[in-house]
Amino acid sequence: MVKAYTKFAKAHWQQLLFGALLMALSSFGQTYFVSVSGSYFREAFNLTDGGLGATYAAGTFASALTLTWAGRLIDYTSVRRFTWAVALVLATACLLVAISANFVMLAVAFYFLRLGGQGLMTHTALTATARAFPQDAGKALGVIALGLSVAQGLFPIAGVTMMEHLGWRTAWAINAVLVIAGVAVALMFLPRQGDRPIRNRKDRSESTGSASPPVWRDARLLLTLPAILAGPFIVTGFFFHQARLAEQKGWDLATVAASFAVFAIVQAVASLMIGPVIDKLGPKRLLPFFLIPQAFGMLLLGLISAPWVAPVYMLLMAVSMALASTLATALWVDLFGARELARVRSFVEAGTVIASGASPIIMGLLIDGGIPLAWQALGCCTYSVIASLIATRVRRQSEPDEL
Numbered sequence: 001m002v003k004a005y006t007k008f009a010k011a012h013w014q015q016l017l018f019g020a021l022l023m024a025l026s027s028f029g030q031t032y033f034v035s036v037s038g039s040y041f042r043e044a045f046n047l048t049d050g051g052l053g054a055t056y057a058a059g060t061f062a063s064a065l066t067l068t069w070a071g072r073l074i075d076y077t078s079v080r081r082f083t084w085a086v087a088l089v090l091a092t093a094c095l096l097v098a099i100s101a102n103f104v105m106l107a108v109a110f111y112f113l114r115l116g117g118q119g120l121m122t123h124t125a126l127t128a129t130a131r132a133f134p135q136d137a138g139k140a141l142g143v144i145a146l147g148l149s150v151a152q153g154l155f156p157i158a159g160v161t162m163m164e165h166l167g168w169r170t171a172w173a174i175n176a177v178l179v180i181a182g183v184a185v186a187l188m189f190l191p192r193q194g195d196r197p198i199r200n201r202k203d204r205s206e207s208t209g210s211a212s213p214p215v216w217r218d219a220r221l222l223l224t225l226p227a228i229l230a231g232p233f234i235v236t237g238f239f240f241h242q243a244r245l246a247e248q249k250g251w252d253l254a255t256v257a258a259s260f261a262v263f264a265i266v267q268a269v270a271s272l273m274i275g276p277v278i279d280k281l282g283p284k285r286l287l288p289f290f291l292i293p294q295a296f297g298m299l300l301l302g303l304i305s306a307p308w309v310a311p312v313y314m315l316l317m318a319v320s321m322a323l324a325s326t327l328a329t330a331l332w333v334d335l336f337g338a339r340e341l342a343r344v345r346s347f348v349e350a351g352t353v354i355a356s357g358a359s360p361i362i363m364g365l366l367i368d369g370g371i372p373l374a375w376q377a378l379g380c381c382t383y384s385v386i387a388s389l390i391a392t393r394v395r396r397q398s399e400p401d402e403l
Contacts, residue, residue, distance in 0.1 A: 014189040020147030021186035022125035027151040029117010040168040045103045059110025060357030064350040071346020087183035090116030094176035137330040138278030142271045149268035226387035229355045237359030259314040270322035283331035288392045294320035295384035302378035
């Protein structure tokens with residue numbers, strides 16, 4: 001496996017490095033990075049935890065609505081031009097954070113952060129990579145996922161250091177510069193050969209007619225969504241409420257913090273290992289099984305309060321998240337073809353953004369209602385099993401089937 005990866009990476013290192021750099025740059029709009037500025041935002045705008053969460057959720061949900069349209073535009077222009085457009089959106093968002101005068105401006109900044117970062121930057125990296133390697137999508141997507149894993153280990157520390165020494169507003173202004181500089185470097189590695197639109201304006205006008213059914217009515221997609229969206233909802237929710245979880249379980253916060261390192265390392269390793277397996281067995285075959293580690297982790301979290309559960313449940317969630325990040329895009333190529341990839345991915349990515357934005361609020365309300373996170377974990381375990389059973393039907397759906 002190592003030999004296969006090495007040979008593949010050597011042959012296509014430029015395209016892969018482009019994708020990995022974009023995955024890393026998406027961090028500026030990812031929850032894990034934005035959250036390190038939370039205390040500064042609350043103090044500057046006199047917001048409570050709930051107020052900041054609501055402001056962030058408003059921007060997140062609005063970005064999801066835009067993403068279903070904006071993500072498809074990559075079909076009608078070159079990857080190079082589209083990447084620059086996304087970079088400008090994300091850099092503008094960073095500047096808006098830096099100059100925000102009130103929570104309304106902050107909500108607008110969150111909208112552009114989520115749209116440009118977690119939404120379009122990730123969408124560009126995954127779509128461009130899957131199109132470039134339709135037969136080796138598993139390996140390619142596993143490699144570029146390392147970009148985000150490395151960023152998760154470095155960016156929060158760098159962000160906190162900048163804010164402590166330069167102030168949070170200056171730090172976010174610098175982030176805008178880093179986005180533009182990072183994209184400029186990434187585009188140096190994007191091969192110019194084949195970098196052209198896969199659709200033209202005539203295609204676009206025809207697609208507004210009756211050429212193809214709405215993606216949300218395709219049975220193949222609807223059968224996969226419960227499983228694909230389980231990870232973003234569950235992982236984001238438990239990450240967001242880690243402090244409360246530690247309190248309810250009687251864990252030391254240092255144990256929880258160390259468990260995040262376990263998550264990042266395992267996710268990176270699993271992303272690499274699963275790529276060749278997906279290419280060999282096919283994503284449809286693996287779809288019903290990728291949530292099993294996460295379900296087991298939720299079961300442990302719901303039933304056991306020993307400190308060793310913290311790193312173990314993080315490890316198990318990391319495995320499922322690594323499988324999901326690589327499996328999903330390969331699955332869309334397999335089910336719909338490279339030509340429909342942007343249309344399908346933009347719809348699914350919008351759902352992912354909504355799921356990750358909704359879970360902190362829903363879980364928080366359940367906590368307020370007296371339902372501990374252990375009970376919620378058991379509910380998540382049950383949901384993961386049901387979603388996996390539903391996904392088994394995808395293998396029997398070989399042609400589009402409207403519901």
